[in-house]
Amino acid sequence: MAKNILETQDLKAYFGNKQILKGINLAFLSNTVTAIIGPSGCGKSTFIRSINRINDLIPNFRIEGNIIFNDQDIHDKNVDEVDLRRKVGMVFQRPNPFPKSIYDNIAYGFNIYGIKDKYTIDAAVENSLKKVALWEEVKNNLSQNALTLSGGQQQRLCFARALAIEPEVLLLDEPCSAIDPISTAKIEELIHQLKKNYTIIIVTHNMQQAARVSDYTAFFLLGELIEFGKTDGIFTAPKDKRTEAYITGRFG
Amino acid sequence: MLGRKKFILGLKEKLIEKLLFLCSFLSVLTTFGIIFILSAESIEFFKEVPVLSFLTDTQWTPLFVNKHFGILPLLCGTILTTFIAISVALPIGLISAVYLSEYASDKTRNIIKPLMEILAAVPTVVYGYFALLFITPLLKKIIPSISGFNALSSGLVMGIMIIPLVASLSEDALRSVPNGLREGAYALGSTRLQLSFKVIFPAALSGIIAALILAISRAIGETMIVAIAAGQQPRLTLNPLVPIETITAYIVQVSLGDTPHGTLEYRTIFACGMTLFLLTLCLNIISFKLKKKFQEIYE
Ligand SMILES: Nc1ncnc2c1ncn2[C@@H]1O[C@H](COP(=O)(O)OP(=O)(O)OP(=O)(O)O)[C@@H](O)[C@H]1O
Ligand SMILES: [Mg+2]
Numbered sequence: 328m329a330k331n332i333l334e335t336q337d338l339k340a341y342f343g344n345k346q347i348l349k350g351i352n353l354a355f356l357s358n359t360v361t362a363i364i365g366p367s368g369c370g371k372s373t374f375i376r377s378i379n380r381i382n383d384l385i386p387n388f389r390i391e392g393n394i395i396f397n398d399q400d401i402h403d404k405n406v407d408e409v410d411l412r413r414k415v416g417m418v419f420q421r422p423n424p425f426p427k428s429i430y431d432n433i434a435y436g437f438n439i440y441g442i443k444d445k446y447t448i449d450a451a452v453e454n455s456l457k458k459v460a461l462w463e464e465v466k467n468n469l470s471q472n473a474l475t476l477s478g479g480q481q482q483r484l485c486f487a488r489a490l491a492i493e494p495e496v497l498l499l500d501e502p503c504s505a506i507d508p509i510s511t512a513k514i515e516e517l518i519h520q521l522k523k524n525y526t527i528i529i530v531t532h533n534m535q536q537a538a539r540v541s542d543y544t545a546f547f548l549l550g551e552l553i554e555f556g557k558t559d560g561i562f563t564a565p566k567d568k569r570t571e572a573y574i575t576g577r578f579g
Numbered sequence: 580m581l582g583r584k585k586f587i588l589g590l591k592e593k594l595i596e597k598l599l600f601l602c603s604f605l606s607v608l609t610t611f612g613i614i615f616i617l618s619a620e621s622i623e624f625f626k627e628v629p630v631l632s633f634l635t636d637t638q639w640t641p642l643f644v645n646k647h648f649g650i651l652p653l654l655c656g657t658i659l660t661t662f663i664a665i666s667v668a669l670p671i672g673l674i675s676a677v678y679l680s681e682y683a684s685d686k687t688r689n690i691i692k693p694l695m696e697i698l699a700a701v702p703t704v705v706y707g708y709f710a711l712l713f714i715t716p717l718l719k720k721i722i723p724s725i726s727g728f729n730a731l732s733s734g735l736v737m738g739i740m741i742i743p744l745v746a747s748l749s750e751d752a753l754r755s756v757p758n759g760l761r762e763g764a765y766a767l768g769s770t771r772l773q774l775s776f777k778v779i780f781p782a783a784l785s786g787i788i789a790a791l792i793l794a795i796s797r798a799i800g801e802t803m804i805v806a807i808a809a810g811q812q813p814r815l816t817l818n819p820l821v822p823i824e825t826i827t828a829y830i831v832q833v834s835l836g837d838t839p840h841g842t843l844e845y846r847t848i849f850a851c852g853m854t855l856f857l858l859t860l861c862l863n864i865i866s867f868k869l870k871k872k873f874q875e876i877y878e
Contacts, residue, residue: 381762386684413768423759426782435764439773485763492767 332357332526333378333496337392340373340382347373349550350392355496355543360518360527362537362558365547366573371530372420374547375498378528379415380408396496413440416494420501420530422481424473424488429456429465432473432484436492455487458520460513479510486514490521497521499529503536515540534574538562546570617856620849627843633850639813639829641847642838648847650854652813656730656823660805661798663734663819664741668794671738672745673787679746680753681775692747699743707807710736715808724820728810731819737804745794752786752873753779785873792866796859802827826851 333355340348347370355361363371376382378394380401394401401411413436424432431438433452442448452469456462461483465471473484482505489497499518503511518527518540531537537544537558544561546554546569554561554570565571625633628648636649675695679688714732718725725731756779764778780787810822811832824832830848838844 379766381765384762384765409768409770412766417766419759419762419766421759423757423763425760425763425778435777436767439767439769439777488763488767 330357331355331395332397333528334395335374335378335392336395338374338377338394339391340370340377341389341391342373342385343387347550348377351547351552353545353552353555355526355528357495357526358522358524359542360522360529360540361543361545362541363528363530363545363547364532364534364537364573365553367532369547370550371547372500375417375500375528375530378496378498379412379417381412381417383408413492414494415496415498416489416492417498418482418486418489418500418502420504422478422485422505424476424481424484426472426474428470429473429476429484430469433488433491436488440492451491455491456484458490459483459487459517461487479506482506483510483514486517494525496526496528499527501530501532504532511536534562534576546573548573614856617849617853620846621853624843624846624850627846628850637815639824641844642833642836648850650826650851652815653824653826653829653851654854655815655817656805656809656813657799657825657827659730659817659819659823660734660737660801660809660825661795663731664737664798664801665791665795667735667738668741668745668798669791672742672790672794673749675742675746676749676753676787677775677780679750681771681779695743695746698740699747701740703740703801703803704807706736706740707733707804710804710808722820726810726821728808728812728822729820730809730823733805733808734819736808737798737801740801740804741794741797744797745790748790748793749783749787752783752790755786756782783873785869789866789869789873792862792869796862796866799862800827800855800859802831806831826855830855 331354335351335353338348338351338353339346351374353361363374365371373382377390378396378401382388383390390402396411396415399406401408425435427435430452433455434448437443437448437451453462453466456465461480464480465476473481476484482502486502503514506514515536518529521527522542529537529540541558543556544558545552546561546565546567548569554565554567556566561570562574565574633648633650635651636647637651638647638649639652640647679691683691710732711728714736715725715727715729718729718732760778760782761774764774769778805825806828809825809828811824811828812822813824813829814821816823830851833844833848
């Protein structure tokens with residue numbers, strides 16, 4: 328029986344005095360893929376970056392409302408943000424591999440948790456690189472600096488890095504915006520497979536991509552949730568005029 | 580009418596350009612002049628003292644009857660004080676840099692940085708007497724056998740003096756690490772400490788090494804503190820508790836003395852100057868290369 332692994336309740340977010348999110352109520356079923364779409368600047372990144380509390384690092388960022396993850400408010404005193412981020416992984420809009428070797432990029436997540444066992448790490452490196460279809464390309468150069476990889480390879484490495492520590496939720500902020508169509512296809516294929524074990528939230532500007540990979544779609548406009556529902560429904564029969572206008576490319 | 584105005588304007592432009600060129604040419608000229616004099620006098624010196632004995636003789640007694648011209652004791656003094664200075668400045672400077680770049684709020688940083696720069700603006704002669712009249716007596720309470728002039732107190736004070744240099748340059752290196760790396764590390768569940776030392780620090784390493792090398796070359800060239808507080812006894816020793824002499828302090832000693840121009844004794848300062856020049860030049864080149872490499876990584 329699927330359950331809501333994650334839920335936002337009347338989520339409002341501010342940068343200084345500027346309100347970015349105006350009360351978002353969204354629930355995410357476990358083992359589903361939800362796409363978040365909307366025009367640039369409508370607060371998609373702000374929304375998903377609130378879920379793993381990365382935005383909390385920005386000095387003038389402030390939040391109201393609740394984000395419930397596994398039945399617990401993530402801003403609860405008992406919730407350790409480091410722990411939360413381990414369970415809620417993220418791939419960023421721009422590839423951000425560490426200037427370390429390919430191997431060390433993936434080993435990092437184990438390293439900071441004090442896991443030193445070489446067999447465990449070796450296996451995780453191989454597995455996660457295989458999942459993102461990067462293994463064949465780099466298996467002989469694992470000690471190569473990750474910055475020497477192409478943009479698409481770097482992004483897949485960041486994906487592998489996030490997968491290696493086995494989070495429960497994956498937040499993907501336009502993971503394909505900086506990469507070529509072939510890598511994009513590989514990542515979409517990966518998202519399909521990952522659904523078995525993960526709950527995925529993906530921000531995308533690509534309507535076809537949203538339609539291809541997601542089960543649910545949420546449409547944001549100027550910090551508000553305009554429409555949410557099954558992806559099929561949203562794309563074939565949107566209830567709101569603004570949603571229709573956006574997905575048919577008439578504005579945004 | 581218009582043509583004339585244009586003509587005058589153009590003339591002005593040209594004049595200003597020439598003037599600017601002259602100014603920059605002057606500093607280049609000065610540099611070449613210094614190198615020329617250094618080389619010329621050094622060549623005269625090495626006509627009388629073989630390079631080999633300059634580099635291997637273990638005594639430096641050019642002002643005595645029994646003359647020896649071995650740079651090693653002076654070099655040893657320089658290395659000893661530099662080493663002590665760096666042992667102080669590197670850890671404290673780096674920790675300050677990490678604090679300023681990764682922990683401090685903008686507000687705190689804006690207070691602490693100018694304060695640190697004041698530390699760098701104190702005249703070195705003040706540091707020299709601080710070492711001689713404050714630090715040495717303090718050390719004497721802990722280590723009674725320490726001499727009134729010694730490498731330790733001048734090294735320590737020199738270290739304090741270059742903390743701002745290390746901190747400020749390393750902080751620049753740390754802060755120029757792209758924010759995306761910070762977010763990436765946090766998103767994997769790093770603590771701030773892990774982020775600072777396992778991601779940001781290694782990412783900025785070549786910039787930090789460049790800062791370190793610049794600090795070393797600053798310490799090697801530092802004159803006033805060692806001239807005042809380290810003594811004037813060229814000695815081939817690594818004991819920080821006894822009087823020693825550094826290359827720079829020796830140059831001061833001879834320049835202030837009444838050594839006649841044109842003598843071999845007089846030329847020793849140019850040989851010493853040359854040694855210093857080559858040392859710091861090498862270090863600066865390495866530092867420059869590293870810095871360039873560091874900039875390339877993130878562009
Ligand atoms: N660090 C910040 N400080 C102040 N304002 C910010 C900050 N980050 C984002 N904003 C503002 O928040 C609003 C929403 O930004 P957000 O990045 O969430 O948009 P987005 O929907 O992800 O857009 P895009 O599709 O272009 O990535 C924008 O108006 C932006 O200017
Ligand atoms: Mg965005």
